[in-house]
């Protein structure tokens with residue numbers, strides 16, 4: 423274990439997909455990387471690369487460190503000191519599952535570091551408990567489209583392979599929105615009519631994604647449980663959800679708790695792609711919101727670990743940093 427180094431590549435995710443509040447998630451082709459090893463110095467160290475990482479704690483209160491310790495505890499082993507590095511292309515607090523990807527990456531890395539005693543099912547349970555809902559963590563862990571249900575003690579899931587023509591366009595506003603704030607905007611009870619509305623749309627959406635009937639997404643990607651209440655937090659959102667289909671989208675939704683908006687597109691109908699991106703950007707700009715648009719594919723694979731045994735002789739005796747190892751793969 424001492425000379426073992428684990429690098430986990432973990433995808434971002436979009437949650438809810440409109441009607442599937444706290445239930446549906448899909449992994450996206452935007453990634454973070456977490457490296458874990460036993461420090462040669464015997465002291466815990468952190469190296470963070472990328473935007474927004476400066477504010478992360480570099481002591482044992484760090485989330486990645488604490489998550490790793492949960493794995494060790496569960497497995498009954500003691501690994502008191504860790505060397506942890508992270509780089510992520512997943513923007514923080516934008517509704518693309520940055521915290522879920524960090525949690526999943528740390529769980530998988532810690533588990534691999536000690537020889538994988540915990541099953542993926544167990545890691546899913548721990549991740550769900552930590553996040554408080556299974557949608558983002560399920561997608562980051564298993565990849566593809568993940569349908570999950572959690573009763574507060576056990577999470578179950580089924581995975582759907584994304585259709586090969588399914589593509590997504592995300593508009594990522596420049597501002598952050600804390601999930602907690604976006605959850606506070608929600609009512610504590612809803613009407614039977616709204617519940618029935620969502621059960622129908624969510625069920626139809628899952629069936630459409632599973633059967634490949636992409637045209638049904640247009641009728642299914644509608645929600646009355648969370649998006650209407652969150653609309654005030656994201657000016658321009660209501661117009662985008664209502665009119666994205668006019669620009670060729672199969673459907674559009676708030677990504678997770680927002681503020682990112684996501685449009686689903688049939689990749690075979692390419693002609694309106696630029697117009698859709700322009701519509702999303704300009705609708706947000708009208709409200710004074712700068713946004714970056716990105717075309718992302720559904721990502722079929724979940725968190726993937728590479729394990730390296732280090733004998734001190736590789737690279738002339740010097741270890742490559744995480745950034746050296748992943749350059750060429752990162753967006754920056």
Ligand code: HSE
Pocket residue numbers: 437438443444445517519555557558601604605648678679
């Ligand atoms: N399902 C969660 C929500 C996702 O919408 O609050 C948060 O990332």
